Amino acid sequence: MTGTATTAVGIDIGGTGIKGALVDLSQGKLLTDRIKVPTPKGAEPDDVLKAVTEVLEKLEVTDADVPLGVAFPAIVKNGRTLSAANVADTWIGFEAEAFFEKGLGRQIHFANDADVAGVAEMRYGAAKDRDGLVLLTTLGTGIGTAMIYKGVLVPNSELGHLHRPGHKKDFEHYAAYSAMEREELEWDAWAERLQQYYSHLEFLFTPDLFVVGGGVSKHADKFLPLLDLETEIVPAVHRNNAGIIGAAALALAGEDSGVSVGEGEDLAGTTAR
Structure with a gap:
């Protein structure tokens, strides 16, 4: 080189x-x-x-x-x-x-x-030049997460596996995009589940920004506006290419x-x- x-x-x-x-x-x-x-x-x-x-x-x-x-x-x-x-x-x-x-x-x-994927969005996408705590979530078969604080990645956060209070199954099982497909949910019904998940993350971490990735982020206009959060939430820029670019x-x-x-x-x- x-x-x-x-x-x-x-x-x-x-x-x-x-x-x-x-x-x-x-x-x-x-x-x-x-x-x-x-x-x-x-x-x-x-x-x-x-x-x-x-x-x-x-x-x-x-x-x-x-x-x-x-x-x-x-x-x-x-x-x-x-x-x-x-x-x-x-x-x-x-x-x-x-x-x-x-x-x-x-x-x-x-x-x-x-x-x-978090690195890609931090370098070239929705989290670029953002201070504080950024939580990236990828909504797909499961829920992947990346936690970035002041430009440094805290690896292996696995926040999709947080357990729902009072339930046996975790949030990934309940709110991943695969759950929407499996249960044939409409956008508004799925958004209600996402509301619970992101509100829980908000309570635990008080982030400065949520970035939502995964293939479904191309339809962000159908579900992100339905969420009521204190934290700004935006779609990822690089979507399914984020893993390639970040790697x-x-x-x-x-x-x-x-x-x-x-x-x-x-x-x-x-x-x-």
Whole structure:
């Protein structure tokens, strides 16, 4: 890598699809078409590795000199996955970062998918230049969260798993977008559930800003105006590309290339290592 590099590859591994692109990190934009392949049935490590390799080959960026960041739907600490959301239980307690590095023959930066989406919105999106506490939530199959305080990510917040007072099931089961689809809820009925969730977050954390991501954020006008909160709440800018962009941003910061010292230090501080 040269000191002037401003590009990196981001790979976003999800329960249904694995997406990737080459990213221009001076602007936070994709330089290539987004490549997507299905997540292998069962999502065992070896099969997921093959799918990630396929994405890199289609992108024609298998060169190990190009920084690579990988976002994964699990709690990630010191390169180990400590949970498994919509992937095989084999990932629990698994040395995932070392596994990918060996299998791909290159260094990577490996982090939780909601956390890297938070990094993307902090660097290039709805949370840019915002002070105080920002809570990003991704509404999809589950509820992912990223907690950012004064530009620094507090990793693995997992606030979708907060339990609803007086109920056995957590908020993720009750208020994720999948619950709306599963129970065939109208927008207003789903918004009532979101109201309970965001009011609970508001009570616990008193944030300065909520950012709502995930694919459903493209329909933000159908449910965000129905919420009554003290905290400002806005849709994410990068939606389903946030994982790709955030993973690439963390990879480039890890290489300490193409960003100023201050930016590099801030981004490096957002890792889940």
